[in-house]
Amino acid sequence: MGYFQYDVLREVSRFVTTHQWSGKNSILIRSETGQPFSAPDTHSAWRNYKRIFKLCLLFSEKDGVSVPTPVAQILAQSGAVTCDEYLHFLVEATTDPSPALTGWSVIADGHAVRHPLCFALKYLLAKVAGLNVPITPIYEVIGAYIDSGFSGAEDDTAFLNLMHKRAGYEQIGRNANLRQARESIKFISQISYLHSDGSNIITSLSQEDAMNIFQDIQPISGPCEADGNLEIQRLAALFKDGSEHDFFDYKNTILSDVLESGFSEGSKVKKTHIVIERNSKLRDFFFDRRPTTVCDACSMDTKKKYPWVERVLDLHHILPLSSGTRVDSRTGTMLDDLVPVCPTCHRAIHRFYDGHLKIETRKDFLNEKEARYIYAKAKGEIIKGDCYAS
Template structure:
């Protein structure tokens, strides 16, 4: 089964990767001590022992995420890090689609990698298998079944649609492979996915799923002779790989960005909208939080509209480019709030105005996104 950096899910959250990338641009991760890195990212980077600097225990995280490569005696930032370090340039959908297409079995961040091997692409396989199952009317797929299909099929991940549709019609099983499971949960941050500890759910219309499938392809090319330069090579292909993705999801999101309160309809805004329209995440949120009250205006929609079960949207209080977070239990719902449709549009318009006034494409991090949401909420209350 494929190798991954076990127990490091929190370091592969999109917002955390952006923070690490920003640090890597300004500092050498290889020689960095723990204190400044913890201060910059808020991540623990344990143990808190000077004898164990972050590079010793976390270099594989940095390299697997394709943020840096060890060139000479320094950790050189990759093109991926350069782009992630710029707010609002890369979305979580951009990054995790790229990651799925680029991550290999074995990966160059692991010692088993060798340029003479013909790689397989397990996360690309997982994504294509999920899309195929969804088109066949089964949007909820057990992670063990994905792993079993990968292990027993011999697919390398780049097979065509008909091959996957045939594969997805069969039933598969496997044991619990923690490293594989956690890597699948990590790509669960894609806007149209949601995950639990054992399953992944796809929330896409069939046409959108098929269009996305056709645009996904393994990132190949002539491999470098050593693993570190191979990391740099693959990361350098980020922009061309992302440019080829079909992730407009026009059938899934019927209204355009303007109708949801945004004014420009940028790629960042569209990622935010797809996530907030994710039916599986919406259901999971309201199953856990059965409220009928808008978090923004405090209206009890059930009292005003007793004939309706719930007249509320979900709003994602993270940078617009970010997906939901994932942990070992699956999709994290703590960054979501319930808002009525009118307030939801108003919040999005406030975001547009705030970002324009501050000459920003997106919020710097989760703290800034939350602060701006609270600012809008306060202005509404005091109006």
């Protein structure tokens, strides 16, 4: 699961746009990306891991060497795109069978492809849009995919009809026990308005927003290439090409809320950050497991200061602003990337970020390490400047 994290995909993108990855440079990719890429002696890291990154449309393969795609070129630039934009694109581009895996050649014979990620996301959205039920067991999504036979291109009426049969889906999904399907559903829970508790996906959207996003999602079609590697390049070229698939946009949905958040000028890279922090279900999930009332930055105990409220704390996400929420395959959304801060400190931290990024003339942090370092630095300044401290 670790290799599917958005920030790892960005590191790998940087690597493959500056080096050719093959069976020969395992040590280099380990040192450049900071990932272990463990492989048995008989296998190279390339042979063990290339499928993951081909599935993510970062490169195709020619003569045993990586050929970067336009997706990798964009992901390699800091702040050029957000995790949400990338994942919504991948949702629309991913097919079953996949051009990254053996078995793709059957498509040339006219077999229809299915779109499993598109199906999964549309199912989650339809459940909120139609029933206003935010929690969905991962096995239920898998069972619905198996039982419905849907391709993922169906409209809202068709998806809403599936809801009548949902009671049986969880068991069907459980019986099928498809590990890869489970992992890929957790993978999309990096999207800002979703999170995972390990066995469920929780969607934090209003019914109206869920329907609007549902309407925006459509699998990429068009004549595909019989050669899997060419197909990877064809799909990847549709990312940011100016067509209808150019970036997922929130359109009139949650964006309006985000713009009123006070410390955002509505810049694209901040959107993902703020939608995560405004994810009300993720907030409940966090404080349920870490029931603190103390600000991580200034150490104010908000329960003591304002005893009539349980807490006056925001969630702050300490990864780069354009990053999604990381996911652990067992426990779900990783809570260590989130810190509770009082609203005043939260605003001040974002101003500190703005100042740092302005000096660096960048829109976002380069990586997790820089983001964590600057957070620690802002926190240090807050502690230093605390005139009430004893």
